[in-house]
Amino acid sequence: NLEYQGAFLYGEITANYDVRNHLFEDIKLRYDDIYKGHTLELGNYKYMDDGAREWDISFKKDKGYIITGSKNYVIKENVPLGSRVELLYLGIIIDIQNATNGVVEFKNDEIKEDRNYQLKIYTPDGKILIKDISTTSNYNQQNKGEVEYDINIREDHESKRNKIDSKVYYGLTDHLTLGMGYLREPELINDEYEYLDKGRLEAVYSNYIYSLPYTFRVGGDKVFNEFEYKVNEKNTKDDYSYDFLGQIDIKKVRLRLEHESKGEFYEDKYKTKFYVRYTPIKALDLEYEREEATKRDGIYGIDYKEKINKYSIEYSKAYKDLLLTGEYEYHTEDKGKYSFNTYYTGLRTATLKLENTWKNDGKDYEVAFSIFSNGNRLFDYNLEARYTEQEKDKFTFRFSTNYNNWFDYEMFVDKKGNQEHKFGIDHITDLRNPTAKIKNMDSSPLKVITFVDKNDNDIYDEGEELIKNVEVQIGEQKINTNENGEAMFYGVPNYVTYDLEPKIKKPNFLLGNNKVQVQGKNTATIVAHIPVKPMLTLTGFINVEDILELNSIDKMRLYEELLVTVKDTNGKVIDRAIPDEQGIFEISGLLPKKYLIEVVYMGIDHQIDGINDEIVKLTYVDVRHVS
Incomplete structure (x- = not known):
């Protein structure tokens, strides 16, 4: 596998190539912070192993995380190639990953809403970068005059068409944000691909009432095209929905209500969610969520309802180098789930992790114990032992080393006897000067x-x-x-x-x-x-013959009693000089700029006024004389 990172068209391009299968993986050209925290990315992505590819262009604000499904947070960040990244929660390492093609992605059960995390990035050149990630849900609110864009254009290989998904949020005031979205995607309708165009409008308002923060969001979307499906006789003119969200924080309690109404195109007629979270002490969350959906056309041709309840208790406690986390969750469909995890980083260059999980009301048990190195580029290892009720015991060991930032070796073994050994050269080279010592891909x-x-x-x-x-x-x-x-x-x-x-x-x-x-x-x-x-030399000649009739000896005595001073335009003295017997003086070490010349007679035999603040402009092409 070959990875490349470098400058291209004033941006940063990353690419990797699978030598064995003769395939280019993802190729991306990225412009970080091109406009008020937004990232512009142009990519060509592998679609299948048969060589099919898709083009993509995106322009969005980098938040450090993405949300998948129903409030599932995934921390995703661009980092230098070859980086090893630690994910920290409450100052304790909870996960470690190596970057893949300049991107690191953490999917971890410890990543929750309204929490603060840190990414500790170890770059190949020995630098350590810190990136703060906050998973606060702000519903894309903007300050007055601010704009946030989320625009994506992706080629769809199956339909040979492009999908456009764009959203824009504008802060009309510090409290009111207006949003507009447009989605254009190919849809298979009656065995042919047609474009469906869908628009969305929404407004988000947030403020305080008696020092209690609250948020309201209203919106709606609708498909503009009209197509009728032959299979179920549904028409896209009925593809629309309206939604409402209200949220308020009352000290340690958060209340949130969501409601959505859908057109006859959907099976769901109404869907309502009620959520409450109570935090009696720091890091202890008690949550309850109730979801009620009204379905169309049940068994007897009338609407019917489905209800889902979810309870959870989450607790996290950090003490010095130790982090303890526990969670109990009961879901109407998934039954009960328990977990208790321990993280310990007191071994300087290693982290211990013990995970215990009970699923299906405690009937399915899984335990995993792992040791992984942290902050060590020369010697890197990951040892994991895992036991499950279904698969029984499972053992894996991964070890890698990097010698002198040049030779790389990685080994993987498991209980079943599978082994994998990798040898490679991990060296950064500038193709314009291969002999130069380069420590950073970026x-x-x-x-x-x-x-x-x-x-x-x-x-x-x-x-x-x-x-x-x-x-x-x-x-x-x-x-x-x-x-x-x-x-x-x-x-x-x-x-x-x-x-x-x-x-x-x-x-x-x-x-x-x-x-x-x-x-x-x-x-x-x-x-x-x-x-x-x-440096320039200013040469001057003091002419006294036109005003005094003196013999040569008196002239020499007169010149010895004259003082020439050169000042800058602010009056600061640069240098002083006394003319020679012929009345010529020189002042060296000057730059091409304006100077003030002052000539003062210090004797008592003659009455001479001299020169006061004569302006002289020096250049490299003119020879100037002062008389």
């Missing part, structure tokens, strides 16, 4: 260009001379510019700002604006121009 090369800034604007202009032998440093890398004034750095991590530290080795040259900052943004090559400014 990086870009940097080209530094040093130039003579003739017009003193700190910007490279066409035609300005390039200069060699300027030393530039980033981190531990030091490179001198070549004959063309260029130096190349490789492996500069993206989205990290660096201060270039240039040092010039040429006499009579100064650095201009040496606080040059660069930041990798997935461009093919970052280019940074560093202005270099040759």
Whole structure:
């Protein structure tokens, strides 16, 4: 399996290739935070092993999680290729996964609504990144003027058509959010694929009443096309629904009521859910949910009702390196379920996990004990022993090691004698310079260009001379510019700002604006121009012959009693000089800018006013004299 990550069209592209089956897996081009926290992703995904593929483009806000089914939370996050990610709850590790094609996904029973989690990301170059994930349900509410987009266009291989699913939420005020959705998908109707167009409107209002937060949401959707199914004689004109949600938090109690009415296209006529959650102490949740559905056309041709009740108790307690979680759940259809889990991270580089689960009112028991390493890139292992009433005991051991960020070995064995061994090279290479030492896949090369800034604007202009032998440093890398004034750095991590530290080795040259900052943004090559400014010498001549008739000795004595001062435009003294016997003075080490010239007579034999604040503009092309 080959994985690739790099810069392409100012974004980040990831891809992997299955060498054995000669198939490309998923290929994705991603633009993170392209607009107010939104991510743009273009992908080409494997549909089947026969080579069929589907195109997809999405533009949505990255929340760090997705919701599947009925309030099932899955934490999903983009990370650098080769990363190992820990999922933390209450500061304790509850799961560990390795990234697959730049994505890590956690499906864990400990992930619940209205909880805070952390992802601890160990990147291949040794960095540790922390990502906070909050599963708070805010119903896509926006502040005034804010907009959230969720747009997806996906190719459907079966119908050879595209599916469009788009939602937009706009904050009309800080309390009122308006939402609009449009769904266009191919549907098999009477043995032919037809497009169904469905629209949705909704409004979400939230505020406080006597310091108690509450939320209301009303919405409805309808299919615009009209098709009649020959099998059941249903018509899409009856495909519509209206829904309502109300929620209020009264101190430690949350109450939520949901109601939905559907058109005759559906079997469900009405569906009502009532939910209450009571949190008497921190991390202890008592929940009750009742769902009642009114169905159309029962056995006797009349409507009938179905009722489902669900009770649950959830508790979590963290003490130092120990986390205990317990849950009891009773469902009308699934009967009782119990679980008690223990997580311990006090072994520095290892985590212990003990899971106990009873299903079907305690008749089906399952226990799992596992040990996995955490925070260790060189030596990585995962040992698991599992026992179930149905499958009896089951043992698996997974071990992997990475030597010197180069050689990778992985082994898997189980009780049945199955073994799997993997050998591979885990090394990052920049194809533009294979010999460069690269530690991060998410990086870009940097080209530094040093130039003579003739017009003193700190910007490279066409035609300005390039200069060699300027030393530039980033981190531990030091490179001198070549004959063309260029130096190349490789492996500069993206989205990290660096201060270039240039040092010039040429006499009579100064650095201009040496606080040059660069930041990798997935461009093919970052280019940074560093202005270099040759020092100028101001030459002046003091002319006294037009106002005084002096012999040569008196002239020499007069020049010795004159003081020339050069100041910047703010009046700060730059340097001083005394003219020679011919009245000529020089002041070196100046840059091309405006200066103030002051000439003062310090003697007592003559009455000379001198010069006060004469403005001089120095450039690289003009020779200026002051008389």
